[in-house]
Amino acid sequence: MKASIRKITVQVEETRVEMGEVVSPPTRCAVACAVIANPFAGRYAEDLTDLTEIGVELGDLLTRRCLEALGIRPEQAESFGKAAIVGDGGEREHAAAILHPRMGAPVRAALIRGPALIPSAKKMGGIGTAIDVPLGHKDAAFVRSHFDAVEARVSDAPRSGEIVVAIAITDSGRPLARLGGLQKHEIKGEDGLR
Amino acid sequence: MSLIEIRRIVTLTEEIMRETGPAPGHVLKRAAVLAVLTNPYAGRYEADILPMMEALKAPGLEMAKRCIAALGGDAKAVAGYGKGAIVGEGGELEHGALWHVPGGYAMRGLLGDAKAIVPSTKKVGGPGARLDVPITHINASYVRSHFDAMEVGVPGHPRADELVFVLVMTTGARIHERVGGLKPSEISVWDGQR
Numbered sequence: 001m002k003a004s005i006r007k008i009t010v011q012v013e014e015t016r017v018e019m020g021e022v023v024s025p026p027t028r029c030a031v032a033c034a035v036i037a038n039p040f041a042g043r044y045a046e047d048l049t050d051l052t053e054i055g056v057e058l059g060d061l062l063t064r065r066c067l068e069a070l071g072i073r074p075e076q077a078e079s080f081g082k083a084a085i086v087g088d089g090g091e092r093e094h095a096a097a098i099l100h101p102r103m104g105a106p107v108r109a110a111l112i113r114g115p116a117l118i119p120s121a122k123k124m125g126g127i128g129t130a131i132d133v134p135l136g137h138k139d140a141a142f143v144r145s146h147f148d149a150v151e152a153r154v155s156d157a158p159r160s161g162e163i164v165v166a167i168a169i170t171d172s173g174r175p176l177a178r179l180g181g182l183q184k185h186e187i188k189g190e191d192g193l194r
Numbered sequence: 195m196s197l198i199e200i201r202r203i204v205t206l207t208e209e210i211m212r213e214t215g216p217a218p219g220h221v222l223k224r225a226a227v228l229a230v231l232t233n234p235y236a237g238r239y240e241a242d243i244l245p246m247m248e249a250l251k252a253p254g255l256e257m258a259k260r261c262i263a264a265l266g267g268d269a270k271a272v273a274g275y276g277k278g279a280i281v282g283e284g285g286e287l288e289h290g291a292l293w294h295v296p297g298g299y300a301m302r303g304l305l306g307d308a309k310a311i312v313p314s315t316k317k318v319g320g321p322g323a324r325l326d327v328p329i330t331h332i333n334a335s336y337v338r339s340h341f342d343a344m345e346v347g348v349p350g351h352p353r354a355d356e357l358v359f360v361l362v363m364t365t366g367a368r369i370h371e372r373v374g375g376l377k378p379s380e381i382s383v384w385d386g387q388r
Contacts (some may be wrong), residue, residue: 093370099341122341123345132278134315147316149278174291179291193387
């Protein structure tokens with residue numbers, strides 16, 4: 001493996017009651033984070049291919065960890081999102097190199113399909129920095145009930161020479177979603193949008 | 195009582211002159227407008243919250259205008275956008291979802307019928323909670339150079355009975371964007387994605 005991983009964290013949120021109303025079935029969201037060494041910390045590098053290759057590895061690894069934590073089959077996953085926090089020895093573009101060029105394909109492969117854009121966020125941060133990972137439906141970006149986010153944080157990362165990479169997977173939309181718009185049973189699933 | 199009571203409006207601007215490496219030769223600007231509103235549904239479960247979605251259209255438009263003004267006043271200079279919501283603890287995550295339609299359509303309309311879905315995050319949080327607002331290109335979600343995010347928050351808000359709604363706009367790509375992918379000049383399908 002190209003990535004030098006210091007640690008992996010996996011968290012599952014299960015929401016059972018919201019505003020006193022029972023959420024049935026409970027909504028569930030998993031976030032898997034990998035803390036990796038930043039091969040370009042402390043210097044300016046023009047070619048960021050190494051990070052892009054790390055993105056491929058982590059796309060597969062972290063998606064599988066989420067599915068395992070939720071205890072679901074790939075086709076039961078409903079929404080997804082990704083994010084990265086770069087320690088202060090690195091550069092914002094390092095997050096982009098991991099998240100954007102090639103990470104999507106292994107995520108979609110692990111989920112069998114997912115034609116929608118994988119929403120993302122990135123930031124620079126010190127140890128314990130939290131990031132809000134945006135979520136959208138994996139088959140149709142306009143499904144309104146699945147617009148959401150989940151906060152990811154690793155208490156002892158990123159150190160200056162590290163990057164925290166997060167992937168979030170759910171088996172549901174927001175608890176008590178009731179704002180109309182495109183519904184999941186109306187998904188055509190052809191263009192990634194509707 | 196009126197569904198809309200704005201308690202506070204905060205405008206944040208960032209001018210990014212340098213990153214790691216050579217001087218970029220231009221300044222990247224990012225602006226956020228945050229409105230603190232009374233949450234008319236705080237403290238109880240209200241099944242029908244759609245009236246507030248309609249009532250938010252006018253303040254949404256006003257905030258979008260302020261955001262363009264914060265970037266210098268030229269709507270044509272706006273290249274990226276995003277939106278978000280923080281719900282005070284007396285409210286429910288679903289109240290944050292009220293912002294999708296009015297926040298999104300206000301920006302898209304003012305920016306010349308921008309095509310791309312407006313990326314977003316939302317959370318329930320205490321006073322001073324921070325939110326990472328994702329950013330994409332306004333006409334094609336897959337333009338890789340414009341994927342970004344901006345961390346925002348209002349000190350002291352949201353209180354338990356408040357909502358914070360956020361709009362974010364930027365003037366261009368990340369400094370030293372160099373991970374390839376779709377460029378703005380290559381947008382050809384005009385489906386909001388490519």
